[in-house]
Amino acid sequence: MLESAELNFNADHGYLEGLVRGCKAGLLTRRDYVNLVQCENLEDLKIHLQTTDYGNFLANQATPLTVSVIDTEMRKKLCREFEYFRNHSLEPLSTFFTYMTCSYMIDNVILLMNGALHNKPVKDILVKCHPLGHFTEMEAVNIAETPSDLFNAILVETPLAPFFQDCTSENALDELNIEILRNKLYKSYIEAFYKFCKNHGDVTAEVMCPILEFEADRRAFIITLNSFGTELSKEDRETLYPTCGKLHPEGLRLLAQAEDFEQMKRVADSYGVYKPLFEAVSDSSGGKTLEDVFYEREVQMNVLAFNRQFHYGVFYAYTKLKEQEMRNIVWIAECISQRQRTKINSYIPIL
């Protein structure tokens, strides 16, 4: 009931919600982006970032500054904040955080599996793993010889176990293409996450479920778009679509039959939410691509999540917005360092 949310939420999670709202206020605004775009080189960028919430995070870095250093430091900062939230959380918020880290864990596991299969040293791969997706069994990955060994020995302990069971039996793990495996895992993950939010009910369900539905549909569209002209068959493609979105079941069936962008657009036209998005896409090089349009919509929905109180969606939204901000800053930094200023304004503004 709504009343219970208002009454009990602050007792357990009020401090963290206040904290995350404070962090959200520190996101870069349009004016900050305009300042960044006008920088001549990366040193200028660093000076401008010092006036924002980022502060002196680049203070101890060796010159010359490179874009990858900026990226790593920003990610470290985000991880510190995330870990702080997570460590101070109580149930069921902690499960919510675990769900959030699952997507990074999936990427890390795919990386480790690939590396172990090709006999690469584990330490190199561990450095490349996303820190938010860290799980304790990571270093033990190199013991396994085959993927099914890997699953039996190690992954059973992680939160990812049910996703592996969902998507395939253990024997089939060996033959599966890495990308297909990644997408299948992600599909199970997002469906599980959706169920969790829905079961929780309350404002959280009201806020998170549309976001997750959009994420599922977006994934379906992008997979379809990117599989035109590849070897991926239509049946395989259909198994990768997450079913927790608005497109399920009719839209997904139609999408699986689509063979080019026009057919995809026609499927989207029957859904009120997606029709304007597809209209905004233009083919010319100066226009927006479908991915840009989806990113903008995601940012919009995440910002709207902050308009309501007493739900867990604020944490999800904050993390996603921070990631988008990181992507924006890296994009601007790359444009500056490669002296290609024509597309420097293609970042996604947030506030």
Next chain:
Amino acid sequence: MLGKDQIEIFPSRMAQTIMKAQLKGAQTGQNLLKKKSDALTLRFQQILKKIIETKMLMSEVMREAGFSLAEAKFTAGDFSTTVFQNVNKAQVKIRAKKDSVAGVTLPVFEHYHEGTDNYELTGLAGGGEQLAKLKRNYAKAVELLVGLASLQTSFVTLDKAIKITDRRVNAIEHVIIPRIEHTLAYIITELDEREQEEFYRLRKIQEKKKILKEKSDKDLEQWRAAREVIEPADLLAEEKDEDFLFE
């Protein structure tokens, strides 16, 4: 005689003909080599122009490729580790062919595609379009690099060949031909001197003979005047021999 660099050879008419033939050979050789050098230099200039063009194009293409990498990273996240780990065989390979210019073989590299794209499904969930653009840009860059490599190896080989040919042309022009000409001149002077000596010798002998003859004529006169000369028997004078048998 042998102060300038000359070939040591006994001066004779035979040697002279041999030397003349050699001179002719050297001159023809020099002409041929000069023509070869000109052809090589022409090709060299062409290659140089193409190299400059390709290098300019290269900087543009590399810049664009680097930027498309940044674009792809923006939408698809960091896919570099996945790419590194899935590398097994090369998709673009090079064949070396030979091209010949005026007798100099130049290596030429030609690229060909083999095998299918391992990374077709990378970026399936995001950034696929940018990744496709990235692949195209870098494929173009690789093709350009292969062409540039052929041009540069040809450049270096041609450079060496031109230097060798020029060295030979100069050697013939400034060393071999003068040597032969000096030898020829030397032979001719020697032969002339010998002829002079012959004439001189013959003349001296004739003078000597004349003096001797005059002297013997004078003596003869003196003897004839003293009537003590016995005319030698003249074999051709007819004499009647007396018959001994039929008196």
